[in-house]
Amino acid sequence: MNDDLLRIGFGAAFQGVEAGLDPGRMNELFRRSAEVLHKGGEEGSDGFGWFGLPDQSPAPLNETISWLRGFDTVVQIGIGGSALGNQMLSGALCHPFYNELTRKERKGPRFYVADNADPEGTAAILDMIDPSRTAFIAVSKSGATAETMANFLFFLEALKKNGINDPSENVLVITDPVKGALRAFAAETGCRSLTIPGSVGGRFSVLSAVGLLSAGAQGADIGSLLMGASAMKRNLVEADTFEKNPAWILAEASMLNYQHGRNMIVLMPYADSLNSFSEWFCQLWGESLGKALQGSTPVRALGAIDQHSQVQLYAEGPDDKFFLILTPTARHDTLMSSPGFQSLESLEYLEGKGMGSMLELEARATAAALIKAGKPVLWMEIPVVDAYRLGSLIFFFEYATALAGLAMGLNPFDQPGVEQGKKYTYGLMGRPGFEKDADEAQERFSSAMSLSVNV
């Protein structure tokens, strides 16, 4: 295994759009954008706080992690950026069936995420836990996120029903340092509380307490995670030409392909452990860059599974996608052997090969087939999926996304487009002050139902 964090092959990333490449302009654009990024934004701008997260020490979280590890179960109550990062870290660094292992095998409390406000999902979590022996981490910067607060009420009620009227023994809130209901709740009850740094947005918060606590409770090496992120940061900050900087290359390739009608970016890792990484990436990319009538749509795929689901469309459908194929070069591999049945003779070609080696060859084969079909492909390799390399990969995508946003002249750290739906929900829920929104929502919704049919 080599020491590199990430290797990319970009010889086919601009397939069909090479004519648009202008290294001079590009270097200038990205140098300027990187400068803004590295100094933490222009004066008065916000959202750059994530850039400093890799350099923090994990030590201040140790006491909280020890506290969490004293419970049977940890439930994270949060949605979007307060859940996807946790699921990504658990998916990449924990056993795939972590909660089904015995406590001894697991080496940490069981872990659930209460993100959606689906009463059936929330009730199912309650089926699995003893609330009195469960730590609840409630995460909302504003303290107003409807789904999160609904789940928070639900689990407070469950504590009460289990005889726990003082929730401070079981609850930790992570929220704004001053404002909002969760901050007030901490003051009222004296429960544990941590702060989401003001300049860190939800989708960029995984390397803060928001993401690190649950991973640490599950036994992940969060020190290595941060060190990996920090190493990537150093490398990216230092590389100041297009040819040397994979984040510049990804940003440019996504922009150029988008301008040429490729309005989707497909992230297709070849590793089960990176499946939830793609979900996390989809929020990061979609919310950061999808605005002002622009934005390529992130599409999550998983190799080799999606060879049997989406590759037909990828290969023979329209030329409207830019592909990122991501694979670790080392895995815990297992040799395939023949069980000695004559009927399985046709499988001789598998014998003596590693199943993981086959998976990597499938990644290469898919890249080759897409390239043959004229599609743009960026090849991405990490040495292995471990905490150090995962941290570096997280930071890589955060950096590339922010850089692309700045280069496109967008604010990659806001999400004004979600406000309308929130107001409509408040209105329809009868929240005081949102009566006009209720009327408007009803009117818009009625237009959908103006033509309807039942079967």
Added chain:
Amino acid sequence: MNDDLLRIGFGAAFQGVEAGLDPGRMNELFRRSAEVLHKGGEEGSDGFGWFGLPDQSPAPLNETISWLRGFDTVVQIGIGGSALGNQMLSGALCHPFYNELTRKERKGPRFYVADNADPEGTAAILDMIDPSRTAFIAVSKSGATAETMANFLFFLEALKKNGINDPSENVLVITDPVKGALRAFAAETGCRSLTIPGSVGGRFSVLSAVGLLSAGAQGADIGSLLMGASAMKRNLVEADTFEKNPAWILAEASMLNYQHGRNMIVLMPYADSLNSFSEWFCQLWGESLGKALQGSTPVRALGAIDQHSQVQLYAEGPDDKFFLILTPTARHDTLMSSPGFQSLESLEYLEGKGMGSMLELEARATAAALIKAGKPVLWMEIPVVDAYRLGSLIFFFEYATALAGLAMGLNPFDQPGVEQGKKYTYGLMGRPGFEKDADEAQERFSSAMSLSVNV
């Protein structure tokens, strides 16, 4: 609860493309396509077998299901259409943490799917099972699917290591009636075997033994599933005008929106239990319609979670998507109540409301916000997520997908575009007869690596 299987509101499904609507032409086109579908295709055509599946009796599967239920664990070894349907049925009809329940609570064996050829994922399944007390259902029509056969070898080896040299006690194969390694394996070992009807393709096979056995073993009511599918079939076959047939409407809306640059179709159910339904839909839609340089890309979303991840892009990004918002109108709801903390006063608007009612209002709010932003939205309602309605929903999407394919002049039942990658994989694996493919794959892959950078 009403008796309907599905209600759609399509007043906003053609937003912005109304000018292209031509009911006369449309009725003619779909009437012709439906005719082809109902008679099982033109002479010599293949793949229409799924159309008959709803009308089969589940009784012939009973004995096999009883056999499966005698085991501690069932492992389905299959990929794509031999896995996604199983995951969809389990996700919709079983407890979300089914495998974590006790045997008494579960009422059936634990269930795992070995789909990917990721050695870490496969080894993790082995960690969880006692092979000697596990039933393995190996599914591959050809008996040659590399990932499936690799996993099959792996678990045969595991049986052997557990002292089981005669796998016939533990293995069931579902494969071609005559051809292939799995059929030969059944003949050699005398293990149980079932047949994938010749005219049923993988992505249309969920209502055959491929999908039904594992669901039945888990205690799902597969009789109701088939009855629901059958009821939907009757309704769709009878409704022979655009205004009366929701499948015609979906097919037309997707085609017309696609022709106007909306090259994505987003399926966004508002129910955790339908999350894996979307994965199943993505294969069905993508592989059936993504060919001949055409095809809208299916995008999976989940409400309300993706309001906090993708809705920013959906609302303010480019006008390149057609949205299907799907919600059950009844759920096992739970009332939200106030736990009596002064700090949580701002949540009063939640008190006394159902969490599930809120989720449905969020679906309406999202639809309204997207409609306001000028995006086309098809509203879809089912009464509840149960076996009967799930069966009907499955058949609805199969029918609409096949119909759209026929109307577009495509063969919705083939997948020629996956062959190239398979050949490249065989070549790279050193399988005899694929030497030229190995060279070509290597050459294409090298073009990606002709420019590379490490950090």
